[in-house]
Amino acid sequence: MWIRKPSFYDDFHCIAAQCPDSCCKEWDVAVDGEKAALYRSLPGELGDRLRLFLQEDEGETYLTLENGRCPMWRSDGLCRIQAELGEQALCKTCREFPRLTHDYGGFVEFGLELSCPEAARILLSRESWNWVCDGEKPASDDREEETMALLLQTREEAMGLTEAENPIASLLYYGLYVQELLDGGAETGFDPESIPDFPGNGDVEVFLDVFRRLEILTPAWENRLKHPCPRRLQKEDRAMLRYFISRYWLQAISDFDLIARVKFLLSCVLLVCVLGGDALETAQLMSKEIENDAQNVDALLDGAYTLPGLTDANLLALSEMVKNGS
Numbered sequence: 001m002w003i004r005k006p007s008f009y010d011d012f013h014c015i016a017a018q019c020p021d022s023c024c025k026e027w028d029v030a031v032d033g034e035k036a037a038l039y040r041s042l043p044g045e046l047g048d049r050l051r052l053f054l055q056e057d058e059g060e061t062y063l064t065l066e067n068g069r070c071p072m073w074r075s076d077g078l079c080r081i082q083a084e085l086g087e088q089a090l091c092k093t094c095r096e097f098p099r100l101t102h103d104y105g106g107f108v109e110f111g112l113e114l115s116c117p118e119a120a121r122i123l124l125s126r127e128s129w130n131w132v133c134d135g136e137k138p139a140s141d142d143r144e145e146e147t148m149a150l151l152l153q154t155r156e157e158a159m160g161l162t163e164a165e166n167p168i169a170s171l172l173y174y175g176l177y178v179q180e181l182l183d184g185g186a187e188t189g190f191d192p193e194s195i196p197d198f199p200g201n202g203d204v205e206v207f208l209d210v211f212r213r214l215e216i217l218t219p220a221w222e223n224r225l226k227h228p229c230p231r232r233l234q235k236e237d238r239a240m241l242r243y244f245i246s247r248y249w250l251q252a253i254s255d256f257d258l259i260a261r262v263k264f265l266l267s268c269v270l271l272v273c274v275l276g277g278d279a280l281e282t283a284q285l286m287s288k289e290i291e292n293d294a295q296n297v298d299a300l301l302d303g304a305y306t307l308p309g310l311t312d313a314n315l316l317a318l319s320e321m322v323k324n325g326s
């Protein structure tokens with residue numbers, strides 16, 4: 001099996017009590033079947049408390065919140081299950097977060113989630129993105145594997161475009177070009193120098209309305225969406241583009257729809273610039289609100305073709321705005 005991970009993947013360590021946010025807040029935690037059964041069988045006060053907060057919804061089991069926090073959270077910032085039963089008793093969600101595993105059949109890629117503040121600090125402080133690979137690279141001998149080879153190659157080129165003068169416009173044009181290749185178009189070559197400036201004003205309010213209509217988890221996010229404070233694109237945003245490209249580009253293998261994913265990731269980075277404030281803090285909150293909510297991700301992927309705030313023209317105009325800081 002070919003295994004790929006970013007060179008900094010092993011740098012992550014949970015900072016627990018020092019965490020400025022915590023994954024033990026605001027989310028109902030999905031509990032896998034094995035651990036749900038274990039928790040339900042536990043004797044004593046810990047078992048009683050787990051049984052009280054475990055709930056079923058559409059066939060899934062969740063550990064629901066108490067006063068906005070996981071009921072297993074202790075005031076010292078540590079997890080009661082881990083403290084009393086050991087790490088092996090944690091459910092899969094808690095054991096793995098914020099580590100990501102993407103299984104593409106022929107190979108597996110690991111990553112980190114931007115919604116964890118410590119992972120976000122590591123991700124956004126990187127000035128480049130390198131993969132560490134282990135095992136045998138699979139051979140390309142059928143259409144799907146050829147498509148994956150194309151996606152792997154173009155993803156590396158997309159990573160390079162994050163250093164373009166206007167990376168958001170460059171990536172949108174490049175995404176459109178790669179989508180044509182996926183649709184069977186001829187390989188004509190992509191010239192990043194040929195990208196035109198895009199004069200005109202982006203409509204910030206129509207753009208923000210896209211996100212105001214999504215599910216909102218925290219009052220802090222609702223407030224940020226009401227009071228944007230646009231700023232210029234900075235190096236953390238380029239690092240954020242690399243994070244999104246690494247995470248979503250290859251997912252086009254599932255339905256050959258790359259451009260919806262490109263517009264999704266560009267919109268998320270534009271949103272962080274339009275909201276302003278501290279880049280790292282805003283990016284982490286954005287990821288928590290959007291990326292960690294499957295309904296929100298689906299709404300943005302579907303809306304990439306239909307929502308007025310996400311037209312190519314509006315994204316290009318907004319990209320000029322954040323490039324110039326105006």
Ligand code: SF4
Binds near residue numbers: 013014016019
């Ligand atoms: S959000 Fe990240 S750093 Fe914070 S408690 Fe969770 S895993 Fe640890």
